[in-house]
Amino acid sequence: MRKGLHRLARRGWRPVAVLLAASAAWVATPAQEDLRCLSCHGKPGFRQVRPSGEVLELFVDPTLLRQSVHAQNTCVDCHADVDEVPHPERPGRVNCRRCHYEGSTAGVPQTPKYTEFEKSVHGRELAGGNPKAPLCQDCHGDHLIAPGTDPRSSVNRAHVTQVCGACHLKVYGEYRASIHGKALDRGAKDAPVCTDCHGEHTIARPEDRGSSVSPANVGNTCAQCHAKVFIMEKYGVKVQQVATYRDSFHGIATEFGDLKAANCASCHRAHLILPSADPQSSVNVKNIPATCGKCHPGANANFAKGRIHLNPKDRSAGIVYWVALGFEVLTVSTLTGLFIHIGLDLFRQYRSRRRRRTEPNPETKGEANP
Amino acid sequence: MAEADPHPTVERMTLLQRVDHALLALCVLLLVMSGLALAYHDHAWAQVLIGWMGGLGGRHWLHRAAAVGLVGAGFLHLGGLIFSQRYKRDLRDLLFVRADFIEAARGWRFNWTGKGEPPRFGRFTPWQKFQYWGILAGCLIMVLSGLVLWSPQASLTLFPKGFIDLMLVLHSREAQLIFIVLILWHIYDVHLAAGNFPMNPAWLTGRMRADVYRRQHLGEVEAREREEKKP
Numbered sequence: 173m174r175k176g177l178h179r180l181a182r183r184g185w186r187p188v189a190v191l192l193a194a195s196a197a198w199v200a201t202p203a204q205e206d207l208r209c210l211s212c213h214g215k216p217g218f219r220q221v222r223p224s225g226e227v228l229e230l231f232v233d234p235t236l237l238r239q240s241v242h243a244q245n246t247c248v249d250c251h252a253d254v255d256e257v258p259h260p261e262r263p264g265r266v267n268c269r270r271c272h273y274e275g276s277t278a279g280v281p282q283t284p285k286y287t288e289f290e291k292s293v294h295g296r297e298l299a300g301g302n303p304k305a306p307l308c309q310d311c312h313g314d315h316l317i318a319p320g321t322d323p324r325s326s327v328n329r330a331h332v333t334q335v336c337g338a339c340h341l342k343v344y345g346e347y348r349a350s351i352h353g354k355a356l357d358r359g360a361k362d363a364p365v366c367t368d369c370h371g372e373h374t375i376a377r378p379e380d381r382g383s384s385v386s387p388a389n390v391g392n393t394c395a396q397c398h399a400k401v402f403i404m405e406k407y408g409v410k411v412q413q414v415a416t417y418r419d420s421f422h423g424i425a426t427e428f429g430d431l432k433a434a435n436c437a438s439c440h441r442a443h444l445i446l447p448s449a450d451p452q453s454s455v456n457v458k459n460i461p462a463t464c465g466k467c468h469p470g471a472n473a474n475f476a477k478g479r480i481h482l483n484p485k486d487r488s489a490g491i492v493y494w495v496a497l498g499f500e501v502l503t504v505s506t507l508t509g510l511f512i513h514i515g516l517d518l519f520r521q522y523r524s525r526r527r528r529r530t531e532p533n534p535e536t537k538g539e540a541n542p
Numbered sequence: 543m544a545e546a547d548p549h550p551t552v553e554r555m556t557l558l559q560r561v562d563h564a565l566l567a568l569c570v571l572l573l574v575m576s577g578l579a580l581a582y583h584d585h586a587w588a589q590v591l592i593g594w595m596g597g598l599g600g601r602h603w604l605h606r607a608a609a610v611g612l613v614g615a616g617f618l619h620l621g622g623l624i625f626s627q628r629y630k631r632d633l634r635d636l637l638f639v640r641a642d643f644i645e646a647a648r649g650w651r652f653n654w655t656g657k658g659e660p661p662r663f664g665r666f667t668p669w670q671k672f673q674y675w676g677i678l679a680g681c682l683i684m685v686l687s688g689l690v691l692w693s694p695q696a697s698l699t700l701f702p703k704g705f706i707d708l709m710l711v712l713h714s715r716e717a718q719l720i721f722i723v724l725i726l727w728h729i730y731d732v733h734l735a736a737g738n739f740p741m742n743p744a745w746l747t748g749r750m751r752a753d754v755y756r757r758q759h760l761g762e763v764e765a766r767e768r769e770e771k772k773p
Contacts, residue, residue, distance in 0.1 A: 427584075428597060428598045468698070471695075471698070474703060475698055478706070478707055479703075479707070490704075491708060492711045495711050495715070499711075499716065499719060503715070503718060506722060510726045511726075514727075516653040517735060523656065
């Protein structure tokens with residue numbers, strides 16, 4: 173027997189693990205373990221009325237856990253503070269980080285997301301003791317946790333806005349009314365949801381220089397979609413808006429680190445982004461003086477008399493296009509003329525110098541023999 | 543007599559003209575440097591230049607200070623034109639006359655075919671005249687459009703945005719044109735053109751070599767010689 177174990181050890185740890193797992197399964201399968209919990213929580217309609225009048229729905233559909241990524245886990249793997257049945261106290265909130273950390277041997281995905289979350293605004297608020305700060309399960313759900321690609325997952329693109337909106341109600345309302353929210357309603361696959369701009373586990377305040385929605389980075393965040401022709405052509409939006417912004421005084425100032433300069437969101441707003449044709453839009457002709465006036469006190473109707481994202485190389489720029497084109501023609505022809513003139517001049521200088529060497533030149537006769 | 547001097551020279555620029563030219567050259571160099579750095583902000587060399595100027599804020603004020611200097615050079619020039627007989631004579635000689643076109647055509651023919659005679663230019667060659675008027679017109683455009691762009695916020699309350707855009711495109715494109723004319727043509731003319739190498743020193747000493755002057759301004763030299771022969 174000992175010899176046999178030695179042989180097993182020599183072959184590596186895998187067979188041992190298999191053996192242990194098999195014996196554990198023999199002792200109690202997850203389903204068997206959970207039966208004790210489900211003797212109460214498995215009854216449809218199981219609920220408790222708190223003294224405050226709050227009704228706690230305590231029924232748990234056991235099939236949900238079996239369909240989730242935690243199909244192999246038991247109730248007490250997560251509800252670890254329950255050590256007797258029935259439990260006299262209301263169990264605390266589940267702490268996912270008992271298993272979910274980098275280097276964990278519990279078979280969880282190895283990803284930097286766990287530490288990213290700690291550094292995020294949510295993680296920091298949580299560490300600071302903010303009772304409203306979200307835990308993992310507030311976004312990922314409880315019993316039916318599935319990968320984001322699964323349509324049933326709470327973090328699937330179809331549900332992300334509701335998940336964030338559960339806490340961020342005001343912003344949610346603005347987003348739903350925006351062109352992005354309406355595009356999502358129409359089922360546009362490219363429509364950005366909260367996480368496309370804010371990130372997922374890396375969410376940070378706009379004041380944070382590293383944040384994807386910091387004034388330093390918001391232009392690049394919008395450009396992820398707005399600089400791509402294959403996305404924008406589907407919606408009739410010009411990609412040149414990105415390049416023209418970057419070449420504008422606002423764009424250059426931002427590029428060189430002046431965060432007071434206007435970025436996309438300064439004019440178009442962060443959440444209630446509306447097409448300029450909409451009278452409610454911050455970039456509607458009627459509202460432009462007020463929008464510019466946020467930074468430029470005294471902005472008047474003159475600010476709206478002209479295109480904002482002007483591309484001098486595009487015919488839509490009108491007279492500016494023709495002036496730019498005229499200068500281009502003038503510059504190229506001047507350059508060409510100068511190259512010819514200078515080239516010829518140099519050639520003639522070279523020829524006459526050679527001639528001067530071979531035959532005496534009447535012009536320089538006086539100084540030929542000093 | 544001039545013949546006794548082993549290296550006879552000809553007077554070309556007065557002290558005031560040299561000071562004016564130096565101020566103009568310095569300001570244009572600073573303006574071009576700080577302006578092109580902004581226009582080509584996404585290029586590495588422009589970012590290095592902006593760094594030297596102390597960032598965008600430093601660039602902002604350097605450009606405006608140099609613009610004030612340029613306007614100052616302009617007023618110096620205007621003062622000369624009003625009070626100095628020499629300036630007035632130079633201005634008269636800078637006006638285009640029929641002979642300029644004839645001599646320019648002769649020069650081109652000589653350069654193209656090697657036939658005929660070298661051109662007989664006056665005190666100023668047609669190229670110099672063109673450069674003078676070109677730079678003058680260019681500076682006027684740059685100063686006027688630059689004035690509108692000095693404070694975009696103040697200008698925007700006075701003019702529609704479309705006008706500011708027009709001034710901006712005029713300012714940047716005209717600057718590129720002036721830059722090309724200066725770098726290619728003017729620098730060629732005073733450093734490499736007939737007999738000037740390595741440099742025509744008139745902008746520093748006010749004088750240039752008489753033999754080079756004769757080659758470049760043959761018409762003027764011959765006219766003076768004819769005048770001297772007259773009793």
